[in-house]
Amino acid sequence: MTLYVEQRGERGPELVLLHGWGLSSDIWQPLVDQLAERYRLTLIDLPGLGRSEPLTETTLDSLVEVVLAKVPERALWVGWSLGGTLAVHAAAKAPGRISALMLVAASPCFVQRPDWSCGMEMNTFKAFERGLVTSPVKTLNRFAALQTQGSVRARQEFKLLKQVIADSPASSEGLVATLGVLxxxxxxxxxxxxxPVTVLLGEHDPLVPVSLKDTLVTLIPDARVVCAEHSAHLPFLTEPDLFIAELDELAAQSQRGSS
Structure with missing residues (x-):
């Protein structure tokens, strides 16, 4: 299969950026120039999304295996939403490949379970799955609108999300398969x-609730958990200065730990 990979920047630590469901690596473009001044970036369209072809069989293991084959041997990984799911699995599966981990609006369990209330209701999740079969564009736009609810930059972010979706449309097959990973x-x-692990949550995120903070502190005792007070599901775009400051601190912490 063909995987879309873009590399930017010529100095600084290796940085891998993994995007969320239904989108492509273009979602990072507002930050790429600034990040490329001090990081060597690897941007990937996840298999089945954006410009990357779907896998024959899409599982967490198969997705992570393909990504690991295309990224630097050791890097700081940033995973947003679905990208965070992959980053956690990769860090557990191949810890030597990841120097530090930043999870942005990502949950270890995206869908609610009997012992887990910090997620999307299963009925809502299944409605998205059905919608992808009957009206994929409408479903994607609905999901885009949901991600921006509560953000101080909701209008601009919704416009960007729609543009990214339009510029690199994924197949229904890829959308359904990658949604299942969640x-x-x-x-x-x-x-x-x-x-080192840093988690950045949006104070008004309707998909990954900020109430997850206390649970994450228990599940990852040494993690730094930060809440972006003006953000919904896209804190790296809503509050880019906060995102970059936390990323730079995480990179510095990682370098101190390896020296």
Missing amino acids: RADLRPSLGQLRG
Whole structure:
């Protein structure tokens, strides 16, 4: 299969950016120039999304295997939403490949379960799955609108999300397969994480509630958990200065730990 990979920047630590469901690596473009001044970036369209072809069989293991084959041997990983799910699984599966981990609006368990209330209701999740079959564009736009609810920059962010969706449309096959990955429960994997971990949550996120903070502190005792007070599901775009400051601190912490 063909995987879309873009590399930017010529100095600084290696940085891998993983985007969310239904989108592509273009979602990072507002920050790329600034990040490329001090990081060597690897941007990937996840298999089945954006400009990357879907896998024959899409599972967490297969997705992570393909991504690991295309990124630097050791790097700081940033995973937003679905990208965070993959980053957690990769860090648990191949800890030596990841120097530090930043999870942005990401949950170890995206869908609610009997012992887990910090997620999307299963009926809502299944409605998205059905919508992808009957009206994928409408469903994607609905999901885009949901991500921006509560953000101080909701209008601008919704416009950007729609543009990214339009510029790199994914197949229904890829959308359904990658959405299914969000059914995973990675809570047991959090205890296996090694190295510095920062979690950035949006105070008004309707998908990954900020109430997750207390639970994450328990599940990842050494993690730094930060709440972006003006953000919904896209805190890296709503409050880019905060995102970059936390990223720079995480990179510095990682370098101190390896020296």
